[in-house]
Amino acid sequence: MKLTLRVWRQKNADAPGAMSTYEVDGISQDMSFLEMLDTLNEELILAGDDPVAFDHDCREGICGACSLVINGDAHGPERTTTCQLHMRSFEDGDTIDIEPWRASAFPVVKDLVVDRSAFDRIIQAGGYISAPTGTAPEAHATPVPKPDADFAFEHAECIGCGACVAACPNGSAMLFTSAKINHLNVLPQGAPERETRVLDMVGQMDSEGFGGCTLTGECATACPKGIPLPSISAMNKEWLRATRKVHR
């Protein structure tokens, strides 16, 4: 395949950015999107040019590091992570626009790399359980009803990639935050911090400059792990419950 790539290039957070156009040839349909970018970068390096900076780690769809807006869609045309997107989703001769996540809470570091440490700070605010250290407890010592276990697993699938924020017209992080709160709040292990978790994590989310949710639903559509939109209403219920309990 021969492709025209229009790639966002930006030296650093303070420098102005612009789209640069590159031609790549000999791209196999079996390549992943990131392998296609590797090919571009090999050519840029051989020509003595600065390679395109982009985030990646596992390349297996589990770490959440990869983060590209491709032709206007977070992670591109398939409902998957950028690293699991393959070139068979494109046609020979296509022009592909590649941009970083666009959100004021995710400032550009360089080219296609953005700073997602706001997510880390939301997790640090309450995305954990307090457990005494020691040997691992017997797995069946704490019974969990099957619907609660399924609910927890569904929300624990969030890999924190930030596609929800990039897809949302408000730059809202409510789908991410709700997934992280819900998967712990529904379990007995998460009960001791149930109220402080939701209040602290939502407070941190608000202080990071993410927008509010207007139930557009783009976040759930873009999420590569299928975190459902009602996750946000479940978080709102948790927040109201915690607020009432703290004020009582």
Ligand code: FES
């Ligand atoms: S590189 Fe890890 S999910 Fe894409």
